[in-house]
Amino acid sequence: SAVISQKPSRDICQRGTSLTIQCQVDSQVTMMFWYRQQPGQSLTLIATANQGSEATYESGFVIDKFPISRPNLTFSTLTVSNMSPEDSSIYLCSVEDSVYGYTFGSGTRLTVV
């Protein structure tokens, strides 16, 4: 299965600032997914990122708050903009290895103070 590297692994940020999370995959993949996992909660899909097109956002998530880049088939970034304490979560990158085979990165643990 694909190997995913996420950076940073954790960060503590001031409210009102922005953080960009990087996701690097060791193989070319068509679709990359960004999830949010709030403390003690399940995973919620934020958006799907295809290379060369605009990301598709799930209900409740907007591009202005979570802009995504997908410059090539092995890399993507998620920015959490104008952060508030409610944005404190684990953010996970995922790729689809094969039909329905999903691999997750170790996540970025974000704390907003």
Next chain:
Amino acid sequence: QQQVKQSPQSLIVQKGGISIINCAYENTAFDYFPWYQQFPGKGPALLIAIRPDVSEKKEGRFTISFNKSAKQFSLHIMDSQPGDSATYFCAAGGRLTGGGNKLTFGTGTQLKVEL
């Protein structure tokens, strides 16, 4: 609207016992049902998965039972070990409107296996 319901929220099992976690889904378009295991500080890792054309799948100590008519599926962990202590998520997969596939996750079950 939550589409995948998971229970129990937490579970304590004695070493050597059977751990059972249940999930129910609503959307009949789902056609892939994986279980993920997550340890603290790590991303979820695929444990076992099933498609609706079979009623049971077994891999080692882990078994998925699937009831298509009831729209339910469950994970059984036989001979549970302390190393199995983790959070388990069920999920259901379906096609995205724009193509590709999407997973919807259950709320998670925190399993603790005691000696």
